[in-house]
Amino acid sequence: xxxxxxxxxxxxxxxxxxxxxxxxxxxxxxxxxxxxxxxxxxxxxxxxxxxxxxxxxxxxxxxxxxxxxxxxxxxxxxxxxxxxxxxxxxxxxxxxxxxxxxxxxxxxxxxxxxxxxxxxxx
Numbered sequence: 001x002x003x004x005x006x007x008x009x010x011x012x013x014x015x016x017x018x019x020x021x022x023x024x025x026x027x028x029x030x031x032x033x034x035x036x037x038x039x040x041x042x043x044x045x046x047x048x049x050x051x052x053x054x055x056x057x058x059x060x061x062x063x064x065x066x067x068x069x070x071x072x073x074x075x076x077x078x079x080x081x082x083x084x085x086x087x088x089x090x091x092x093x094x095x096x097x098x099x100x101x102x103x104x105x106x107x108x109x110x111x112x113x114x115x116x117x118x119x120x121x122x
Contacts, residue, residue, distance in 0.1 A: 027070045035067035047077055047108050052084045052091070055115055061094035062116045066106060071122035076107035078118075091117065 055061075078085065085091050086102030095101060100119045107118040 031067075031070050035070050038067070045077060045109070047081065047110060049081060049084045051110065052081055052088055052108070055088055055090055055110075057090055058113065059090060060114045061091060062114070063094055063098040063100060064116055064118050066118040066120045068121055071120070076118065078105045078108045081105070081108065085117070091115070095119070 082102045082105065085095075085105055085108070092102065095104070095117065098119070100117075100121075104119040104121055105117050106120045109116040109118070
């Protein structure tokens, strides 16, 4: 039935972790609080739609996973920017390359010619 005896042993022992959505539902409150605290510290700068629209092809874009599988989390400073981020070809391409979508972005940091998109999935 199982191709990997090691996987079969882990499954039998109950050590295989559930998928991320199941983890999110059961996230310990202290982990959610830590992630929200970090998100609050990153979210002190307002990013305007015009600024996101102006991000061009010479901009270095970094996609950074943030507190994956833990939630639910409040929105960061990218709240309300999903459509604008998705409509920017530079940002959309960077997200797609990393396996994410504009909906996954919780926070955006712009520093000179560099943009960091913090992404989160429960």
